[in-house]
Amino acid sequence: MGLLDALLGHAGEKPVEKIEEEFAPLLAPGEVIQRAFSTIRDLIVFTDRRVMLVNKQGVTAKKTEYRSVPYRAITMFSLETAGHFDLEAELRIWLSGQPAPIELHLGRGSGAQHIVALLAQHAPK
16 A cells, blocks of 8 residues: 555555554454454454454544454345546445444445455355
8 A cells, every 4th residue: 555545544454463452352262363454544354253343533643443243143234336436335234133234435446346345255155
């Protein structure tokens, strides 16, 4: 992910090695981070057991929400790609027992397609 992509908020892959230390206390024994994608402040982290949605809040981004979604809870997902005048792609993830989907604004770039491919790979059989 280039600097311009980061400044525009585009989802791009983040090296797992850069986030392993931060996420170590949040992982179950034996759980492994597979891939991670970032926008300017937020992260989407895929492990072998779940997807973690990290929302950094506030001006200083010191307040952080970690949302853990087991793959078995995902019932459906959709991706609305960015058009010519729309600068961001939107990912929606529906969870079992939740009426409204989780909405993530990813921006342009190839990260959105990789995220959807990982969700499809981990979808319950």
